[in-house]
Amino acid sequence: MNRVLFVSFESLPFVKTGGLADVVYALPKALDRKQFEVRVVMPLFKTIKEKYYDGLKYLDHIYVRSGYINEEANIYSYINEGVEYLFIENDTFFDRDGVYGYSDDAARFSFFNCAVLEMMIKLDYYPDICHEHDYHTAILPALCKIRYNAIESIRKIKHILTIHNLAYQGQYDKQILFDCLAFDYKYYENGDLRYNDSCNFMKIGIVFADYVTTVSRTYAKEIQTPEYGYNLDMILRYRKDDLCGIVNGIDTDLFDPKTDKNIAKNYYTRNYLSGKRLNKAALQKELGLEVRPDAMLVGMVSRLTFQKGADIFLGAIPEMLKHNIQIAILGTGESKYEYAFRMLENENKGRFVYYCGYNEALAHSMYAGLDMLLMPSLFEPCGISQLISMRYGTLPLVRETGGLKDTVEPLNEYTGSGTGFSFGPYSVYDLVKVFEYAYTQYTDYPDRWKMLIRNAMRYDVSFAKSAREYEDLYRRVLEQK
Numbered sequence: 001m002n003r004v005l006f007v008s009f010e011s012l013p014f015v016k017t018g019g020l021a022d023v024v025y026a027l028p029k030a031l032d033r034k035q036f037e038v039r040v041v042m043p044l045f046k047t048i049k050e051k052y053y054d055g056l057k058y059l060d061h062i063y064v065r066s067g068y069i070n071e072e073a074n075i076y077s078y079i080n081e082g083v084e085y086l087f088i089e090n091d092t093f094f095d096r097d098g099v100y101g102y103s104d105d106a107a108r109f110s111f112f113n114c115a116v117l118e119m120m121i122k123l124d125y126y127p128d129i130c131h132e133h134d135y136h137t138a139i140l141p142a143l144c145k146i147r148y149n150a151i152e153s154i155r156k157i158k159h160i161l162t163i164h165n166l167a168y169q170g171q172y173d174k175q176i177l178f179d180c181l182a183f184d185y186k187y188y189e190n191g192d193l194r195y196n197d198s199c200n201f202m203k204i205g206i207v208f209a210d211y212v213t214t215v216s217r218t219y220a221k222e223i224q225t226p227e228y229g230y231n232l233d234m235i236l237r238y239r240k241d242d243l244c245g246i247v248n249g250i251d252t253d254l255f256d257p258k259t260d261k262n263i264a265k266n267y268y269t270r271n272y273l274s275g276k277r278l279n280k281a282a283l284q285k286e287l288g289l290e291v292r293p294d295a296m297l298v299g300m301v302s303r304l305t306f307q308k309g310a311d312i313f314l315g316a317i318p319e320m321l322k323h324n325i326q327i328a329i330l331g332t333g334e335s336k337y338e339y340a341f342r343m344l345e346n347e348n349k350g351r352f353v354y355y356c357g358y359n360e361a362l363a364h365s366m367y368a369g370l371d372m373l374l375m376p377s378l379f380e381p382c383g384i385s386q387l388i389s390m391r392y393g394t395l396p397l398v399r400e401t402g403g404l405k406d407t408v409e410p411l412n413e414y415t416g417s418g419t420g421f422s423f424g425p426y427s428v429y430d431l432v433k434v435f436e437y438a439y440t441q442y443t444d445y446p447d448r449w450k451m452l453i454r455n456a457m458r459y460d461v462s463f464a465k466s467a468r469e470y471e472d473l474y475r476r477v478l479e480q481k
Contacts, residue, residue, distance in 0.1 A: 002478060004031070005127035006040040007116055007137040009109075010099060013080065014048045017099050019248070019384045020133055020164045023215070026251040028083045030467035036474065039127070041116055043094045044076060044087035052078060056087065062118040064111055067182040073115050075123065088115045100136075106172040109201065110180035113140045117148050126153035129474055132161045135170035138205025139181065145208055146187060158477045161209035163202070165381050166223050166230050167307070170201030206235050211477050212243045213470075215382035216403030220245030228379055246470060247406050248382040249463035250391065255367070257392045257457075262364035269457050272393050273450070276368070283369030286362075287353045289326050295351075296325040296442050298435075299370040301363050301385050304333025304341070309376030309399060314340055315428035316376075316435065321348065323439050329354045330366060367392040372438060376423075376431050380404045386420070390456035395449075396420040397438055399431075407461075411441065411452060419456040 010016055012025035028038040044056075056076040064071050074089040088094075093108040102108065117140075120126055132140050141159035148154045177183045177199045187193045195203045206212055214220045220243055222228035224236045236243060253259075257275065258268045264282035267275020277293060284291045298320070302308045310333065317327065327348075329341055341354040355362060367373070373389040375398045382403030386396040390408075398404035400422045411418035423434040442449050 001037050003037045003127040004129045006131050008042050008133040009136040015045055023248055026463045030463035039084045041086040044089040046095050060122050062122050064115050064118055066114045067179045069111050069180055075119050106176045107180045109136050129158045134164050135202040138201045141208035142204050159209045160211045161205045163214040172199055174199050214245050216247045216406045217245035218405045219381045219402040246466050249466045250387045250461050252462045255388050255391050262361040263368040279369040283365050287328055290350045297371045298325055299328040299366050300374045301330045301366055304331050304337040307378050310337045312376055312428045312431050316431045319432045327352045370394045372397055387461040390419055390459050391461050393453040393457045395452055398422050400424050419459050
């Protein structure tokens with residue numbers, strides 16, 4: 001049996017800041033346990049200790065000496081839904097309220113990566129594959145191949161780096177390579193570890209990993225272009241033969257309208273009409289909107305940033321409100337967008353509501369109660385919300401980028417295919433145009449709208465297909481010499 005170690009800074013149900021946590025939680029469960037023994041290693045953050053500490057099993061104690069870092073750590077184990085999680089406890093770096101955003105993040109990431117290797121040595125546990133996730137863990141392949149390469153069991157490990165969002169790369173002063181990671185200067189001098197006059201964890205991971213994946217086929221192509229490559233496109237093109245996109249899925253047990261306890265009425269493909277109707281009314285009432293079944297209820301569950309298309313959505317709202325619709329928004333983000341949505345709520349009571357914050361139960365209610373979910377993203381590596389919305393029979397309206405393009409099939413009136421609506425150019429005009437087309441389908445062609453809902457609910461959004469693709473990739477990488 002092949003051993004796979006997921007290395008990540010977050011995972012449900014322990015800690016989450018974005019879609020990365022969903023993937024690290026759902027994918028190990030979906031992999032074939034007869035072929036792959038999967039473990040996950042992550043930091044033991046303060047919030048995890050507060051909730052799970054009594055259930056943790058102490059395994060051992062390690063010392064991490066790396067440049068100026070001189071720290072100790074405890075290793076714990078916890079079984080969650082059949083998957084073993086290994087936690088690294090160190091109060092200096094991890095006993096904090098947040099996960100990211102600290103002035104010493106580079107040192108925190110460096111310590112964690114080194115601690116993972118010291119853990120392997122202490123526990124005599126050497127995986128066949130390390131599956132690193134995003135820049136926080138991208139330095140690990142270089143550590144294995146440069147600093148720890150004298151240990152054969154570590155040198156033989158294969159590395160797969162998954163890029164969840166290339167916009168975040170971990171670029172730091174070059175001294176981090178020496179002060180926190182204890183690399184020899186020659187590897188900076190020859191360019192292996194250098195990025196301009198600094199270091200870039202993501203760049204190093206792309207160079208040293210045996211294979212690089214990202215979270216959708218389209219995004220894998222996009223990041224090889226200057227527009228989406230964030231100055232790493234040249235390196236990604238160089239690694240193009242060892243780069244692929246595998247579309248994310250969702251945990252279909254967690255997101256299931258048939259059993260979801262967060263929604264007003266459970267439903268499935270046979271009774272979705274009554275289920276959607278009752279959930280829509282309950283959502284309208286909960287949000288303070290007029291309870292009107294005839295009004296099209298449009299929503300957005302998202303971080304409010306330029307990436308998510310908040311600017312063109314704002315520009316489109318005046319035209320959208322000319323129609324018989326209601327708009328509900330859930331999320332936080334840039335202050336200028338939060339302020340603008342608050343003003344719109346004040347000006348359109350009963351038709352427009354903005355919930356500033358994140359509420360998991362409300363998010364589920366929106367996925368079940370909305371008629372249409374908007375995701376007009378500037379770029380979207382994969383996206384989770386459109387998958388959840390289709391699962392609940394809420395039709396997504398998306399921009400054709402990244403995983404949105406790969407997962408949402410626009411309506412074809414002639415064949416009856418489609419799971420939602422999409423547009424190409426990133427503009428207010430194109431967003432309004434496709435919205436008005438979707439609105440016409442909703443008001444004038446109810447049978448076609450119902451057909452789209454059925455199509456969306458039957459679309460396979462699970463991790464099953466993705467897991468099979470990862471398994472094939474694991475086998476191919478292990479066959480490499």
